Amino acid sequence: xxxxxxxxxxxxxxxxxxxxxxxxxxxxxxxxxxxxxxxxxxxxxxxxxxxxxxxxxxxxxxxxxxxxxxxxxxxxxxxxxxxxxxxxxxxxxxxxxxxxxxxxxxxxxxxxxxxxxxxxxxxxxxxxxxxxxxxxxxxxxxxxxxxxxxxxxxxxxxxxxxxxxxxxxxxxxxxxxxxxxxxxxxxxxxxxxxxxxxxxxxxxxxxxxxxxxxxxxxxxxxxxxxxxxxxxxxxxxxxxxxxxxxxxxxxxxxxxxxxxxxxxxxxxxxxxxxxxxxxxxxxxxxxxxxxxxxxx
Amino acid sequence: xxxxxxxxxxxxxxxxxxxxxxxxxxxxxxxxxxxxxxxxxxxxxxxxxxxxxxxxxxxxxxxxxxxxxxxxxxxxxxxxxxxxxxxxxxxxxxxxxxxxxxxxxxxxxxxxxxxxxxxxxxxxxxxxxxxxxxxxxxxxxxxxxxxxxxxxxxxxxxxxxxxxxxxxxxxxxxxxxxxxx
Numbered sequence: 001x002x003x004x005x006x007x008x009x010x011x012x013x014x015x016x017x018x019x020x021x022x023x024x025x026x027x028x029x030x031x032x033x034x035x036x037x038x039x040x041x042x043x044x045x046x047x048x049x050x051x052x053x054x055x056x057x058x059x060x061x062x063x064x065x066x067x068x069x070x071x072x073x074x075x076x077x078x079x080x081x082x083x084x085x086x087x088x089x090x091x092x093x094x095x096x097x098x099x100x101x102x103x104x105x106x107x108x109x110x111x112x113x114x115x116x117x118x119x120x121x122x123x124x125x126x127x128x129x130x131x132x133x134x135x136x137x138x139x140x141x142x143x144x145x146x147x148x149x150x151x152x153x154x155x156x157x158x159x160x161x162x163x164x165x166x167x168x169x170x171x172x173x174x175x176x177x178x179x180x181x182x183x184x185x186x187x188x189x190x191x192x193x194x195x196x197x198x199x200x201x202x203x204x205x206x207x208x209x210x211x212x213x214x215x216x217x218x219x220x221x222x223x224x225x226x227x228x229x230x231x232x233x234x235x236x237x238x239x240x241x242x243x244x245x246x247x248x249x250x251x252x253x254x255x256x257x258x259x260x261x262x263x264x265x266x267x268x269x270x271x272x273x274x275x276x277x278x279x280x281x282x283x284x285x286x287x288x289x290x291x292x293x294x295x296x
Numbered sequence: 297x298x299x300x301x302x303x304x305x306x307x308x309x310x311x312x313x314x315x316x317x318x319x320x321x322x323x324x325x326x327x328x329x330x331x332x333x334x335x336x337x338x339x340x341x342x343x344x345x346x347x348x349x350x351x352x353x354x355x356x357x358x359x360x361x362x363x364x365x366x367x368x369x370x371x372x373x374x375x376x377x378x379x380x381x382x383x384x385x386x387x388x389x390x391x392x393x394x395x396x397x398x399x400x401x402x403x404x405x406x407x408x409x410x411x412x413x414x415x416x417x418x419x420x421x422x423x424x425x426x427x428x429x430x431x432x433x434x435x436x437x438x439x440x441x442x443x444x445x446x447x448x449x450x451x452x453x454x455x456x457x458x459x460x461x462x463x464x465x466x467x468x469x470x471x472x473x474x475x476x477x
Contacts, residue, residue, distance in 0.1 A: 050398040054458060062324060063427065066316045071337065
């Protein structure tokens with residue numbers, strides 16, 4: 001490559017930081033240095049713009065490609081075929097298993113005969129939060145806690161990893177912007193793994209699952225259904241921001257929640273996790289602002 | 297018997313959502329759709345066979361990528377052993393310097409063509425870090441290279457892509473100049 005030397009040493013220094021600047025990886029002082037330089041240097045500002053544009057365009061054009069259906073079918077048939085070949089090796093074992101299943105079914109019928117036939121019940125939650133009668137705040141916080149347990153824990157959504165397209169498809173145009181907003185506010189080592197809509201007990205939730213190693217944090221939003229927190233019970237958590245935050249803990253999970261005119265928002269995280277308070281402090285005000293812009 | 301059936305369903309529901317993701321990565325790294333399809337199919341088969349060793353709760357996407365890049369490495373060793381041009385990581389620093397501007401209205405095809413021209417070892421790092429948004433640590437684990445190498449290859453790869461695109465801009469300029477004259 002030809003090197004044409006006509007830019008200042010300062011330009012060269014700033015250029016070497018531009019990619020890290022775009023990815024938000026610089027220390028505060030270096031960040032400030034870059035910002036200041038960009039204000040007065042049109043060439044470097046243009047170089048930054050080029051980098052951002054190339055990155056975005058590359059991303060969008062690569063992500064445009066979809067796997068063909070024929071490949072999906074080939075893989076499925078591989079899985080089923082290898083599975084069948086495993087069975088065919090053990091006919092005796094299969095017979096024994098079939099007999100065991102038959103016995104189990106018959107026993108089941110026998111024991112059910114005395115009870116009336118009920119429609120299948122939804123599986124009870126693995127963690128059941130108890131609330132003292134009359135504790136309005138906790139009653140509302142339980143809504144967020146229950147959806148976290150139902151969806152992230154019991155249905156294993158905390159183990160999933162959605163692609164950005166899956167998230168925006170499930171969240172829809174009104175809420176897809178939430179993912180970028182949350183990413184921006186989260187510490188760098190957190191990852192937004194899932195963003196989707198889920199339903200529990202006839203209620204729809206916008207649910208984002210953030211992960212850092214084994215830590216799982218849920219941000220859960222839902223439209224109000226007539227509930228309202230008791231303002232007198234709000235905690236000091238976001239004092240000074242005008243947001244009345246309510247908190248509760250069940251089974252070592254911490255729930256922080258607040259309300260806007262039309263929505264309830266909850267942040268569910270492991271209690272005592274190093275920065276659950278910092279997380280709530282940085283995320284919730286931004287979520288509050290976001291919700292103000294959502295039309296119902 | 298039944299647990300094995302549900303295991304297959306479990307595998308499909310955990311792994312199939314990433315199919316397009318893996319396919320795209322394979323196409324860009326290999327540069328050929330039909331080979332990429334074969335490699336992705338092979339990666340899924342290997343993943344299914346070792347699904348018992350996959351720990352639920354860990355990152356399934358990263359696990360699949362690791363298997364895919366393993367399959368790709370193996371494929372390369374087998375077919376491209378003497379042909380693959382691997383550039384030394386030591387020639388990195390010479391690219392810092394003047395940066396030619398890049399046209400604002402590059403077509404998607406231009407961007408893809410420029411990207412596909414970058415040597416594979418840089419292309420795969422840019423792909424994983426900038427397109428698929430893996431962390432440096434995840435890229436390092438996927439490709440079995442040190443984090444420092446990820447960072448230097450990423451910087452080199454981005455710079456090569458810019459050079460390719462700036463080259464295109466220069467070509468356009470010449471053509472346009474010719475037409476208007």
